[in-house]
Amino acid sequence: MFYLEYCRVMQKDGRVLYLSDADKENLYYNIPIANTTVILLGNGTSITQAAMRMLSQAGVLVGFCGGGGTPLYMANDVEHAIEWFSPQSEYRPTEYLHGWMQFWFDDDKRLAAGKRFQKARIEYLTSVWSKDKNLKGEGFIVEDKAIQTALTRFNARTEAAKKPSDLLLTEAQLTKTLYKFAANNTGTDDFKRQHQGSTKQVDDKANDFLNHGNYLAYGLAACTLWVLGIPHGFAVMHGKTRRGALVFDVADLIKDAVVLPWAFVCAKENATEQEFRQQILQAFTDHKSLDFMFEHVKKIALEGRSL
Known part of the structure; x- marks a missing residue:
């Protein structure tokens, strides 16, 4: 990238x-x-x-x-x-699109796919935080009691979800907990998520870095879907009326595990935008974020009939 x-x-x-x-x-x-x-x-x-x-x-x-x-x-x-x-090509694969279509028009199967996305993001977070020595050194320890409690609650609510909006609500609750955990770890006082970035009157690097890192994750997600030939509008959680909603679904697989902690760590260290970008891209490489996206999307597409 x-x-x-x-x-x-x-x-x-x-x-x-x-x-x-x-x-x-x-x-x-x-x-x-x-x-x-x-x-x-x-x-x-x-x-x-x-x-x-x-x-x-x-x-x-x-x-x-x-x-x-x-x-x-x-x-x-x-x-x-x-x-x-997107580059024009008549030779992109069709098997993944065909597999995706096997379940996408069925509400129950699409919900089941959404649950698998949610479970995969937790598996990835657990994997990354368990083996990243630098994150551990900053206090991002997946065995922490607060994190384990939040993950247990998340898994239970995900399993009990009856519609995509339930999944999104559960996701929002977990992310809020992770923000609080990260803010406490890095001494970020009075953190409040601002998706439009910080105002110029307030130095709020954590929000700026979160937005920056998320858009880099969207780039990887968009690339994954383009290569596999799956249109960005066939989302499983973020809404069927949003043209690029599936990009958000796929990017969510890695955001909490990689972007979230490093945004707070780099903000604490007063890093520049370039330094943060280099750190995030290196983390994507170290933890094979793009590979994980490919593997998970391909698996769901090829197992679409059995969802």
Whole structure:
């Protein structure tokens, strides 16, 4: 995954490069498109048609976004959210879409898929927090009594859910508990979640980092679904009327485990946006977040009939 800002992306000598100005000197940097899944183009970027053609041929997902990889809120309250451009291909797989359609139109089976998503996110959180020494050092210990109580309650309520809204309510309750746990661990006083980011009068890096990290997770989720050929509108929890709702479902698999704790830790350390982004991307790599997304979505798609 690449996030670029204040540069020009172009094709040169059969490669995709970005041109950055530094000290009146033009500096070219190569983008290894064969090993790239997502490119986010932030403030001050442009891209040539030739570069887009090569990125399309390599199957790279390209998105335009606000500064730092997150939406940019301006004085006129206009939101510049990410706009995704998917490469055109007639050869993407269809088996996963066919499997998804086997259950999606059945309310009970779609609910069952939503429950599996919720259980998978807890399995991933438990796995990451159990083996990440750095998070353990910051007090993010999955064996903590408060965490175990919250997870037990979450599992029971998830199993008893009768409709997707029940799953979303249970999810919100767990996330609220995790926010409180993270805030206490890092000494973040009076934390209150603000999805639109902090105001300029208040230094609220935890919220800014949460928004930033979440949008990076959305990039991985969108890439997973594009590669597997499953349209973003076929959500199992976030609502059938939201065009990109399945992206949110898939991103939720990793957000609590990786983005949430590091947002608070980096805020405590007064990290810059770039330092936080590097930390999150490294954590995604270390804990194979993209692999986990692929494995889980593929499994549900191929087992759609038996849900």
